[in-house]
Amino acid sequence: MNWKNDLTQILKISYPIIQGPFGGGYSSISLSAAVTNLGGMGSFGAHHLSHDEILTLDNQLKTNCKGTYAINLWVKNDNYKDFSNQDFEKTKAIFKPYFEELNIPVPDKPVLTEGHSFDNQLEAILKTKPPVFSFVFGVPDESIIKECKKRGILTLGTATTVEEAVLLEDAKVDAIVATGFEAGGHRVAFEDEPENNLIGNISLIPRVVDAVKTPVIAAGGIADGRGIAAAMVLGAKGVQIGTAFLACQESNASIAHKKVLFSQKAEKTVLTKSFTGRLARGTDSTLARETLQDASKLAPYPIQGQFMRSLRNAALQNNRLELISFWCGQSAPLIKSKTAKGFFTALKMETESVFNEMADIA
């Protein structure tokens, strides 16, 4: 099977298989490097890092990756600035019973600083020049994409709808990740509320492929070679896999999280805003379900996430896993491999065997 196409050419990789970035501390150098060094593209989620931390990170990635890798950021978000103390009291009231149940104080409204602002993070990206800058939750200004091009940094934007994909193409990104609602982690919509466009990949991929000329990468629900083959038949030039790489020993997810991904708990997932203020897919939890109807009273990202941090930690320490939603995509029950190398090798063999079987039928 010939894996080469315009995406592999643009990214200078042997296989169009991308390890999805994980923000919030779930990425690791060893996972990103393993995937890049196997001929795919590793990514590192850096939205929680400061300017200087991104410079150090890129230095480590440059040392460990013998090929193309991406650093990923979340595009600027100022929504939280209008959230009043009065509104925060309403949020507090919803979650008070859970904090009390765990015998921990209900935190005050988090004080946010500009230290980790998108502008500061971008300055680090432009300075350190990773091979690829990938981003979600928006389209950076035209001048930023131009500046990346000037410095030889490829750009990769993410769309949850056809409309968002067209905006990314207009901004002249090098490739577009189209992410279906099967995906684990946040629903990264930026043109509308995410819950208004919960599109599955069997619709989203061909619709995006028809609407843009830029190479499309399918993300969401892919955990084996059948998923890769299906995405390519639908017109994607590559795939981005998250949950199944998160389950590998090289990722920075906790042991408890990895255990959950291989357990019955991964059979059922929910979309919830309760843990971060932004819609995200994780394992079913009583807290997520009981607070589903309170979505409009939650604090916006990142306030909600910081507010919930001590609750998540206490629930983990006390083994009250029903109070936590572990980030997890809908295809987690398909995961078998526990190492990046084992998984990557299986993906190649399975995809090739699907296409060989199809050729036999034809």
Ligand SMILES: Cc1cc2nc3c(=O)[nH]c(=O)nc-3n(C[C@H](O)[C@H](O)[C@H](O)COP(=O)(O)O)c2cc1C
């Ligand atoms: C724990 C976790 C954190 C994630 N963080 C990010 C992120 O910061 N930026 C991003 O572009 N995608 C992020 N994603 C999405 C993945 O990179 C990938 O696109 C997605 O998981 C693909 O769907 P799948 O989980 O069904 O494989 C995250 C996913 C998970 C599970």
